[in-house]
Amino acid sequence: MAKKDSYVEAEILSNERVGDDVYKLVLSGNFEGQPGQFYMLKNWDLHPLLSRPFSICDITADTITFLYLVVGTGTKLLKDLHKGDKISLLGPLGNGFEFGDYKKVAIVSGGIGIAPMLYLAKKLNCQVDLYAGFRDYDYFIKEMSPYVDNIYLSSDTGMVGHKGNVLEIYNDDKYDQVYACGPNPMLNALKNVSDQEKLQLSLESHMACGIGACLGCTVNTTEGMKRVCVDGPVFTSSEVFFDA
Numbered sequence: 001m002a003k004k005d006s007y008v009e010a011e012i013l014s015n016e017r018v019g020d021d022v023y024k025l026v027l028s029g030n031f032e033g034q035p036g037q038f039y040m041l042k043n044w045d046l047h048p049l050l051s052r053p054f055s056i057c058d059i060t061a062d063t064i065t066f067l068y069l070v071v072g073t074g075t076k077l078l079k080d081l082h083k084g085d086k087i088s089l090l091g092p093l094g095n096g097f098e099f100g101d102y103k104k105v106a107i108v109s110g111g112i113g114i115a116p117m118l119y120l121a122k123k124l125n126c127q128v129d130l131y132a133g134f135r136d137y138d139y140f141i142k143e144m145s146p147y148v149d150n151i152y153l154s155s156d157t158g159m160v161g162h163k164g165n166v167l168e169i170y171n172d173d174k175y176d177q178v179y180a181c182g183p184n185p186m187l188n189a190l191k192n193v194s195d196q197e198k199l200q201l202s203l204e205s206h207m208a209c210g211i212g213a214c215l216g217c218t219v220n221t222t223e224g225m226k227r228v229c230v231d232g233p234v235f236t237s238s239e240v241f242f243d244a
């Protein structure tokens, strides 16, 4: 339905709060996309000027779902939308996660980094363990649980799971592929304890156009500067450097 070169309108089926400042937005329509790809979303005219990028959380024959954390102007406007309202979207954009003939896979998420993982877990045909770290309470675990074999939780405050960092309960040796999404310090720490070639990182970056034109989303890689929106957002760990 949505095409890469033009925004389309879709109707909202639901926009429900699933955790502290976390909302699940379901739109009606036959949308395309692979796990790890994203859409630019917009339901405003002039302010803010730019659309905002959100990972595909799930796709069915007649719906697309996004999971978002309310952080600023755009996401505050999104959370006030209701069933029947219209929203514009552009996508699918970016490269998405790579798949292979894996036996045991780990999904590692930090906070809202869990957003792309439902659609990913649904497409994996092997043992899948989820490691999810949160600041305090967890969210979206109930939705993930039918599609993963084991769930390991952590929280900074100790309100759920292990008190501390999710990497303190993670064992890289058990897995032949690892998919991760979360804040850069978490991805950087994971990079330091992982076999680089089996680790796929979905990176965040500020985006203006989402289609490779503005160069606003570049990151430093082993092959020079790359654009997160078209060369990513998924990179092999060995390709990327972090400042943090």
Ligand SMILES: Cc1cc2nc3c(=O)[nH]c(=O)nc-3n(C[C@H](O)[C@H](O)[C@H](O)COP(=O)(O)OP(=O)(O)OC[C@H]3O[C@@H](n4cnc5c(N)ncnc54)[C@H](O)[C@@H]3O)c2cc1C
Pocket: 038, 048, 052, 053, 054, 055, 056, 066, 067, 068, 069, 070, 071, 072, 073, 074, 075, 076, 112, 115, 116, 203, 204, 205, 206, 207, 228, 233
């Ligand atoms: C490829 C991609 C996929 C994403 N998928 C999701 C998703 O599925 N769910 C989700 O909740 N969020 C996702 N994000 C992040 C989301 O795009 C931002 O949270 C959103 O743009 C914030 O918009 P805003 O207008 O509410 O905040 P703003 O008012 O623009 O900013 C509020 C604060 O958040 C910071 N911020 C905004 N965007 C980013 C960013 N990209 N990286 C780091 N800090 C940022 C700003 O610096 C500011 O401090 C994704 C980002 C990318 C690049």
Ligand code: FES
Pocket: 206, 207, 208, 209, 210, 211, 212, 213, 214, 215, 216, 217, 218, 227, 228, 229, 230
């Ligand atoms: S957001 Fe414009 S080049 Fe990536």
